[in-house]
Amino acid sequence: MISRARLIEQIKQKKSFLCVGLDTDIDKIPEFLKDYPDPILEFNKRIIDATKDLCVAYKPNAAFYEAYGIKGLQSLINTWKYLPSECLNIIDAKRGDIGNTSDKYARAFFDEKASGMSFDAITITPYMGNDSVTPYLAYEGKWVILLALTSSVGSKDFQYLQTGDGYLYETVIKKANTWAGADRIMYVVGATKSTEFTNIRKFAPDNFLLVPGVGAQGGSLEDVCRYGITKDCGLIVNASRSIIYASNGMDFAEAARTEAQNIQQQMQAELEKAGVI
Ligand SMILES: O=C(O)c1cc(=O)[nH]c(=O)n1[C@@H]1O[C@H](COP(=O)(O)O)[C@@H](O)[C@H]1O
Numbered sequence: 001m002i003s004r005a006r007l008i009e010q011i012k013q014k015k016s017f018l019c020v021g022l023d024t025d026i027d028k029i030p031e032f033l034k035d036y037p038d039p040i041l042e043f044n045k046r047i048i049d050a051t052k053d054l055c056v057a058y059k060p061n062a063a064f065y066e067a068y069g070i071k072g073l074q075s076l077i078n079t080w081k082y083l084p085s086e087c088l089n090i091i092d093a094k095r096g097d098i099g100n101t102s103d104k105y106a107r108a109f110f111d112e113k114a115s116g117m118s119f120d121a122i123t124i125t126p127y128m129g130n131d132s133v134t135p136y137l138a139y140e141g142k143w144v145i146l147l148a149l150t151s152s153v154g155s156k157d158f159q160y161l162q163t164g165d166g167y168l169y170e171t172v173i174k175k176a177n178t179w180a181g182a183d184r185i186m187y188v189v190g191a192t193k194s195t196e197f198t199n200i201r202k203f204a205p206d207n208f209l210l211v212p213g214v215g216a217q218g219g220s221l222e223d224v225c226r227y228g229i230t231k232d233c234g235l236i237v238n239a240s241r242s243i244i245y246a247s248n249g250m251d252f253a254e255a256a257r258t259e260a261q262n263i264q265q266q267m268q269a270e271l272e273k274a275g276v277i
Pocket residue numbers: 021023061092123149150151152188189190212213214215216217238239240241242
């Protein structure tokens with residue numbers, strides 16, 4: 001279980017707020033790994049070994065595992081077992097359904113006895129409202145990470161609609177803040193939306209923001225920090241493809257480390273600039 005205080009302590013200790021995204025694609029991993037009984041797991045283990053001192057979180061994306069049925073789920077369970085206990089382990093599942101269905105999703109990702117996995121945090125779509133989110137919050141100490149303003153081009157379709165109370169994404173944040181505090185809820189805000197961070201901080205001054213979209217999607221870490229960093233850091237910045245596929249040769253883990261190290265060094269400078277460390 002990773003509390004807010006423990007997360008902040010890790011960030012200060014590692015001088016990093018990097019999340020390594022485990023969007024592991026069998027078609028993109030090095031050929032030689034395909035001789036192993038579980039190539040996806042083997043890939044993940046080597047990426048984790050190469051990056052665990054440089055990041056504070058890992059985020060396996062459920063789609064990349066579910067695509068392979070039972071075998072994929074086994075890879076996900078064994079990846080979860082291998083994740084370092086000091087890191088925040090996020091399952092990027094983007095679920096959202098009526099309460100009794102959410103109950104089962106929560107069990108699938110939070111209840112080790114039932115499913116073999118117990119992640120610290122899960123990404124959730126907020127569209128179905130309070131009763132779709134509370135089943136996850138019923139698990140003491142677990143985090144819910146709600147999509148607020150996504151990195152996608154399609155974010156403009158709904159998230160920027162005016163509700164009479166500001167943009168729809170603002171309403172999501174204001175409403176969800178009444179469900180639980182900054183010790184249980186984080187929001188996803190895409191790095192590609194860095195100028196909106198000033199606005200978001202008005203409604204979520206203390207919440208951690210999970211920020212995907214640096215690297216392959218072109219978001220700027222510097223801009224995210226300029227507008228979004230807080231005295232506790234308040235940011236977890238994810239990079240998936242730019243780290244895990246930095247090379248597709250024998251040196252893939254080493255290349256991933258070099259890429260993670262580059263980001264960590266930039267993060268250290270930002271943490272110093274903001275007075276977090
Ligand atoms: O919830 C997410 O993590 C997420 C939200 C969002 O707005 N944009 C976004 O890219 N993501 C996820 O973040 C990761 C980004 O991967 P890369 O673009 O390869 O770094 C993927 O797993 C996406 O599913």
